[in-house]
Amino acid sequence: MDDQNIKNLLANVKAPPVDDNARKRAVNLALSEFEAAGKAQNQTNKTFFQGFISLARLTNTITQDNRRKDPMKKKHIYGGLATAMVVVLVAGVSFQQFSGEFAPDKVLDLGLIEQTGMVAVLDEETIAPAFIEAIKQQNEAEPNLARPRAGEKLKGLEQKQKNESGLDHMAALDYAFADGRAEPKKLLATPEMQKEQTISTKQNSRMLQEGIVGNTLMAGAPSGAVANLYSVTSDYDDSIQQGYKDIGRDKFEDFKENPIKLVSEESVSTFSIDVDTSSYSFMRRQINNGVLPQKDAVRIEEMINYFDYDYALPETKEEPFKPSVTVVPSPWAEGRKLVHIGIKGYDIAPTEKPHTNLVFLLDVSGSMNAPDKLPLLKNSFKLLLDTLEPDDTVGIVVYAGAAGTVLEPTKVSEKSKILNALENLSAGGSTAGAEGIRQAYQLAENNLTKDGVNRIILATDGDFNVGITNRDELKDFVERKRETGIFLSVLGFGQGNLNDHMMQTLAQNGNGVAAYIDTLSEARKVLVEEASSTLFPIAKDVKIQVEFNPDSVAEYRLIGYETRALNREDFNNDAVDAGDIGAGHTVTAIYEITPKGGPLTIDENRYEKTEEHKAKTDFSDEYAFLKIRYKNPNEDTSKLITTPITKANDVDSIDKADDDTRFATSVAAFGQLLKGGKYTASYSYGDVIDLAQSARGDDPFGYRTEFVNLVRLAKSSGTMEKSAPVLHKEHPMHR
Amino acid sequence: MNKPEDDTLISSARNGDSRAFEMLINRHYERMFAIAFKWTRNRADAEDVTQTACINMAKGIRRLHNEKTFTTWLYRIVVNAAKDFFRQNNRTQTLPDNYEPFSEALNPEEELYMRERLEEIYALPEKERDALLLVFGEGLNHRETAQVLGCAETTISWRIHKARNHLNSQREKKG
Structure with a gap:
């Protein structure tokens, strides 16, 4: 790929027109921040000389790289020394052997890693001028070696591009499959296919990510092992950014198995x-x-x-x-x-179904922006809508950074209105769940049906991180609201940040059911096949x-x-x-x-009360x-x-x-x-x-068959776990 | 864009004039959004990133030393917001929106090929990708890119060089 190619490619990533609402929101937020910052500055101005403040100015000396450098200085010195040694070694060996087949790519990688940074650091620290000399020599030597090779590659590539026939493209498609990187395929795929595709890609990469963490957890390996796995298997040691990952943060209540x-x-x-x-x-x-x-x-x-x-x-x-x-x-x-x-x-019986007043309380925080979350949620609720009677009402409250009512209680007969409201949801922001719950109860109360079913269905993927975040406080709130006759059910979505404990607490105390939706068929089971049990207590x-x-x-x-x-x-x-x-x-x-008289696990008391237990009757x-x-x-x-x-x-x-x-x-x-x-x-x-x-019996929906398959899978992962306590997985980004 | 006016707006904003700041941010929102979109490739995320960037701008504008560096400063704020966004949302990439076909002239296979190459760029390690996006995507020179990313100019050249190598070696592996 040459520079012009890259430019052309990137030119295709064009931003869509700006959404005016989004702009206004951002500008308003920025303005209030601006004013707040102004107040804060006025205060600091009173206590400090102006010149002092200028030290904190945002200039390009305060940058991420430099911030990192300070605490890592030692590491750089030692790391630098070590690398320089390697460079000297490699330089020696490579000058002799480069004519042969001595894996030049590897040498390049080793020798040139953080080359620039390294020289600078050594310069600053003035530790070993000889090493700098060595590196400089190496630098001069290597580009020359690298260039012809790169040229060859380019030539080969161009040739290929020219000769590219339909077959080659099929091959390209194939490896797109094999890679699990399906985005390029989108172009040819129908919308449904696309959906499946993205989900399966997601699953693949999730498998990689979770596979690592899950196995590490099970094997009881220290958490550092995760980082090691990444760095060991990555080709690009110098540029790995240990990004924040939402894995292994699913929260469950600790409990012990019931004893005998x-x-x-x-x-x-x-x-x-x-x-x-x-x-x-x-x-x-x-x-x-x-x-x-x-x-x-x-x-x-x-x-x-x-x-x-x-x-x-x-x-x-x-x-x-x-x-x-x-x-x-x-x-x-x-x-x-x-x-x-x-x-x-x-x-x-279907004819006796009571009138239903439903309020959907939907989490649309940024974390819901994954194919197995918000889109699945939307589809799940569409399924549920089909099971409702025309007279039933549905309201929608959403919460993210703030909570708001998206749809006032609407009769199911006006289905398109409800569908529209659902369709227009998009994810973004933090999670102010508590405020959402408050509003949802409010909405349900306003529309309370005396002899019918009043229920809030909360759909979320995780934490409530704004407002009441204390579980007990939320529990108390839900408990108080329970007395109004409104039931609360909780549907969990996604994985990685699922707060199961919170879901359980809410559903148990809100007279409701907690279910976890991982696929559309699970949504069908919970919301359609079991609609009556989910909805009518x-x-x-x-x-x-x-x-x-x-x-x-x-x-x-x-x-x-x-x-x-x-x-x-x-x-x-x-x-x-x-x-x-x-x-x-x-x-x-x-x-x-x-x-x-059976085999006891617990020894009988030696000093058992001799008093005979006398039953009144037999x-x-x-x-x-x-x-x-x-x-x-x-x-x-x-x-x-x-x-x-x-x-x-x-x-x-x-x-x-x-x-x-x-x-x-x-x-x-x-x-x-x-x-x-x-x-x-x-x-x-x-x-x-x-x-x-x-x-298995009748098993009309195949749930029991699925169970048998799960046990089979568990059997094989169980054996794998035993034979390989730490699994080496590749970094999901670099295959 | 009206250059001198930008400078006056900046200096008024620095002195606490919120009207000037509002004008400034309104004027640059589109550009910031476009940068954010280049990183996130999807509207919702780009809006989130731009919003964070606007807030950070409000926090930082008073400390902006030199009006002349405003553009690189703007870039830096958006790029940093994008990086933070990825970090917070445990992703290295977002799901791209279904963007428009590249060109009417391309047949589906060529288009597919292009798209794959593009994905390769976005799959690069963060630092290399950032450098590549700024230099080739935004047309900044190496010095400006270095200012935006807060590193030495040579580092930028190096990252670009490595990014090219990675892209080429990926082609070789597959092709």
Whole structure:
């Protein structure tokens, strides 16, 4: 490429006409800054001589390079010395060998790296004049060597360009593919193709980036390793700018897996249900990118509840759900049993759907400007719009640097107006989420439907970094607003800066659901197929309490629900918030129990109370007693459903259990393996695959098949992780 | 553009005249936007960058020593804003807007070829790309570029030289 070529190419990057609004905004901001700066200066002028201020003048001596130089001076001296030594060596060797095939490119790279900077530094420091001489000689020698070669290259290139035939272009296309650098292809592609293309390119590069970090995290390597990987594999050591990267900053709440408990010590287990699914989608994304997710990102109950199970439905609306219980032998621990508790919510018939008042609260901060964020969000909401009735209303509030209402509540019958508002969104600025939430509640309140559903759907990729940023404060705010009858659901987008903890806090306290949207098909699952469960709550504050019978159960362990644990006394306290169930939602909880006489993990107390536990009646065939509390969506007093878990629920072997039980078991096993496999003994990914494979059942949407594939992928990344603790990935920019 | 008036505007702005500053910034917004666009290649990002640049201009104009250096100073402010933008947004490049076809005269294959070459330029290490964009894209000479990027003139020549090498070696690898 010669200079004229470069010029011509760059001339094609022409700015579009200036947007007047953008200009006015910028000018106004600049003006207020100008005035603020003026005030500040007046103050400083009072305290300092004018001449002093002039030291801080913006002249070209205060530049990035010089700023960097000072603290790095030592490095430059030593680095300079080292390089000079190399240069002397290389100069010696190369003068003898240049006629041969001694990799001249490498020599050039070594010798000429920061050549100019180096001479200057050495000059300044006057350390070794001899070295300068050597470098100067080298400089004179090398261009001569380099030029003919460069000339040859150019000639070859020109020839190629002249001869370029259709075939060559196809080849060019091919390597564009292979490279994952798809932009040039845009020209030939249809808009849809383009979209896919950009997404796949993004994914490729993300894979590279995240691959590094993910693996490093898992391997427990020091964070410095990341930097090393970049510099080691890069060709251009002198010019690497360690740019800021949004990777590995996804935030998850720390939690430990539930431990095994002795029934004799703590016979009651209490937790709130959880219908979120975000953990599963996030894990899927990570595994598809070739890394295992962080352990804290794995919430087993969300993985299990991602899937729809065919549990028995309640007959009437009065009783919104009915528990189904199965007890099967544990596939991973001899002598233990798994107690499956499944709940399926009453499903609202399409004609009975209540009137819906929705407010979309959308994050349009600069970070949303990626194909898997704002564009995906727009498309997701378009899908949702299709499921709404013409009478339902939709409002849109956006937030970035500031929050604002983009669309006043509008009837879905005026669809084009809503679509227009969605289309016109663009991303930019910081994230003032709290103010956005305030406005969204305001909008929903103004348009409150008494007997319908009022819900805010928050779509975001991460932090709230302006306004209320304190999680507890936000939580309090959402809690207070919950009483107005407005539900808050949270949809997470993107990766790299996902603040999962914040999403969970908001959704849990705002009576809502948290889901993670990574693809359009996931959006379809959450917003279309499960629209009724996402939108219409049938019960709120659903709590489960299980009391184990010490006569038949020795130990128990709840799989998952770590972040949802409640105190025993919270169960009967209606003021304590818990999870909500939407129409048609299924919730599954699995306990692993050791029946009396089975293999114990915890040693029995030597000084066990000898006082015999005397039951009033004979409960000997009961494992436990299940209690479920819930409130109807518009009520404040809870109702109770109880059922004993007895030997009648027993199934002889896991193979004889129904598909749903077996599949849920396989998901639970996979989740536990991802969390380190502390309780699963020698159970392997292979066993999970076999079990899930046999329990796929109907699987009309292919979710269960997808799960099996995920386990396969996890299996291979798991082995890779073991064999290569630090993976050498190439710098994403220099392939 | 009216040169002497620029100078008067600058010196008034330096003395705290906000009207003068407003005129100045309004006058140069388009140019700043164009520079920002060259770096970001997409409208939304270019607007963000220009906005930051305008704010930084407001902060710095009082310390601008010499009216004559205004143009390079302007460049520096925009280029630095663009660099900060990339850093903050964890990217080295943005997604380019779908820009217009290069030329009607080109057939799709030639166009594709050109586009690939352009991507190669944008995929260069930051320092080399910046130098290349300023010299070839903006038509600055090496001395001005050095002032904008805050380094020695020889460094600019060196970066350009290396950028050329990189571009050529990429061609060789692929071709």
